[in-house]
Amino acid sequence: MAHIPVITGFGGINGAGRSSFHHGYRRLIIDALNQQQADRTFASLASVMKMRINGAISADQRQFMLDHTLIRRIEADWFETDKVRMNKRISATAVGDQTASFVTKARNLPEIIPPNWTVTALANNTARVDVTGDLEFMMPTTRTASVQAAGQLPTGFDPGALYPARSHPRGLQMAVYGASDAVQSMGVPWEVVCQHVAPDQVSVYAGSAMGQLDADGHGGMLGARYNDKRTTSKHCPFGLAEMSADFINAYVLGSMGNTGTYVGACASFLYNLRQAVNDIKTGVARVVVVGNSEAPVLSDVMDGYAAMGALATDQALLALDAGKGLTQADFRRAARPFSDNCGFTIAESSQYIVLMDDALAVELGATVYGAVTDVFVNADGHKKSISSPGVGNYLTIAKAAASVRALLGEASLRQRSYMHAHGTSTPQNRVSESHILNEMAKIFGIEKWPVAAVKAYVGHSLGVSAGDQLMATLGTWADGIIPGIATIDHIAADVYDSNLAFSSAHVEVGREGMDAAILNSKGFGGNNASATVIAPHIVNKMLANKHGAATMKQYFQLNETTKDRAATYDDLAVKGEALPIYKFDHNVMSSENIEFTASKIKVPGYLGAIDLDAPSPYADLLK
Structure with missing residues (x-):
């Protein structure tokens, strides 16, 4: 009988906060929570944001947390959008027969002195330079960014301050935090997991679509020469896309099993998840840590996407709201999936899950949060251009829907499944993806397929985006609420929706109201992926039928201890007392x-x- 890839732990961080124990998901639906859940959500945010709370959280503090999470204007402590640093190349010519002269430190002189320079040594290691004719130089200056909104991590959260982050790029800092959060959320110590498997039965698939592009990664390496800085020995290796997996192996888990990352642009999380699911199904691995980490809220990266016309600029957002009397773009509503929109909103995120085969999960008493039964990947075939839509996503959605039907039957697919759309908030996506979803709904006899689009809240985290969708899915299984597309007030006229159900309000479906969810990702270049995720109440039935009543009785007894340990970790995290796992120079082994x-x-x-x-x-x- 096939191994079932069950989710036994999950965690990470995005603009909504810490992902484990559904805290980040509950930030999305905080207006629908009861008082106890809302209080716990704010307490979790307060610890993440390093806020000093004395007694009860005040109304002003709650408002601060609401204002400084999710999509918002990029905050000045990250980079000043009105003062983005740049160099301006200036060509000049000395007037008439005169010379242009300046004094500088001798060490600032170039190795090769231009032929029209005359250099005279002065006291105190300085030199006078007289230039005749033409002169060219770079002048440091600033400009205002055309895009000023992003899905940033909560204000005050600094993953590098939680462990000895020695010149680690932000994406790797987030990977350490996200993977640690997922592993510790299990309630089963990692050392106990290792005592039940062989070393080659552990897999880690983690990375990023863009690599590490900030000043501590490839950005520092590529910019050093032009910024008169030195390239370090860390810039090149730390920038590699699979370095997240390397860090998790070396400093979090001590794993020596299968490892690597699969890059498929914005579908990368599902590419990694597909390999993880296949490892579990085939028995290659019994436990897999899988996820992605992306830190692209950088002016250089945003310039690249803006040049493609992909990002929602401030000017275009103002145009969408013309007639409302706004003098500044509505940054909170920058992402408007399936409504009139003008581009996506870039975001940072780190999301990880722990998958186990069902037998190991039952043996360890691990909590089962759901199962990922299938992930389908298809390319677009021949295309007019790399960025244009293609047919591959029709294939992946059709396969995912068919897999739900094959496992759960027609009624579950038609009445108790829903869709987590890629929902980028671009005009092209709203047309192409809605057509795909609508046509598939027609073909499979679904009259009104509920569609969620969480990028409305957290933005587009590129290779991690399906991880954001998965965390929201697990939250829906726990609380019975599908987050509404809260930033929209209408559906665009060119969206296909005859068989789809879009809602700006949260949709209550009940904790067992949905049997399955399909996560959809569309990556630049024609990288399409769709995953089938099964709800825990269904998975528990599968486990009972497979393992029998006696085994499940023992499992539930073990699971009580697991839940207690997991709750202890969550309590410590809410208090700000839990730290990431980071084992540098720990139990380093040799052949002996x-x-x-x-x-x-x-x-x-x-x-x-x-x-x-x-x-x-x-x-x-x-x-």
């Missing part, structure tokens, strides 16, 4: 620590051994 024989390899810390006597699947071909 590993036991080798011709049939197995034994590694300290793991109960199981790596089996070298596995039969070849091709052996029969030589008989």
Whole structure:
């Protein structure tokens, strides 16, 4: 019988706050929460934002948290949107027969002195330079950014302050935090997990679509020469896209199993998830940590997307609201999926889950938050241009819907499934994706398919975006509410919606009202992926049928302890007392620590051994 890839832990951080225990999801629907849930959500945000709370959280503090989370104007402590630094190239010519002269430190002189320069040494290691003819120089200056909204992490949150982040790019800092949060949320210590698996039965698939482009990564390497700075030994390796997985292996888990990342532009999270699901299904791995981390709220990166016409500029946002008397763009409503819109809003996020095969989860008493049964990936085929829509996403959505039907039946697909759309908030996406979803709904007999689009709240985190969708899905299983597309007040006239149900208000469906969700991602270049996620109440039925009543009774007893440990971690995190896992120079092994024989390899810390006597699947071909 097939292994079921069940979700036993999840965590991370985005503009809504910490993801584990549904805190980030509850920020999205905070206006629909009861008082106790809202208080807990604000308490979690306060710890993330490093706010000093004495007693009850005041109304002003709550408003501050609301104002400084989700999509908003980029805050000055990150970079000043009105003073984006740049260099202006200036060409000048000395007037008549005169010379242009300046004095500078001798160390500032170029290695090769231009032929029209005359250099005279002065006291105190300075020099006078006289220039005849033409002179060219770069003048530091600033400009105002055309795009000033982003989905930023909550104000005050600094992942690098939580562990010894030695020149780590922000994306890697977020990866350490996100993976740690997911692993600690399990309530099953990682050391216990390792005692139940072999070293090669652990996989880690993590990375980013863009790599690390800030000053501590490839941005520092590529900009050093032009900013008169030195390239460090860390710039190049730290910028690599798979470095998130490397950090998680080396400093969080100590894993030596399968590793790497799959890059598919904005579908990258689902690409990694697909490999994780396949590892579990085939038995290659029994536990997989999978996710992505992206930190693209950088003026240079935003310039690139703005040049493509992909981002919602301030000017275009004002034009959308013409007649409302606004003098400044409505930054909170920068992302308006499936309404009249003008581009996406870039965001930073780090989202991770822990997948286990169902037998291991039952054996350990791990809490099951859902299951990912299938992830489908298809390219677009021949295209007119790399950025134009194609047919691949029709294939992935059709396969995902068919997989729900095959597992749960027609009634569940038609009446108890919903869609997490990619929903980028671009004019092209609202037409192309709505047509895909609408046509698939028609084909499968779905009269009104509920559609969520959480980028309205947290923005577009590029390679992590499906991770943001997954965290919201797990929240819906827990609280029974599908977040509304709160930033819109109408559906655009060119959106196809005869068989779709868009809502700006939250939709109450009940904790067991939805059996399945489909996550959809569309990546630049024709990278399409759709995932089928099954609700925990369905997964528990599957586990009971597979493992039997006696085993499940024992499982639920073990699970009580797991829940208690998980709750203890959450309490510490809400108090600001939980730190990321970061084990630098910890239990570093060499060949002396590993036991080798011709049939197995034994590694300290793991109960199981790596089996070298596995039969070849091709052996029969030589008989």
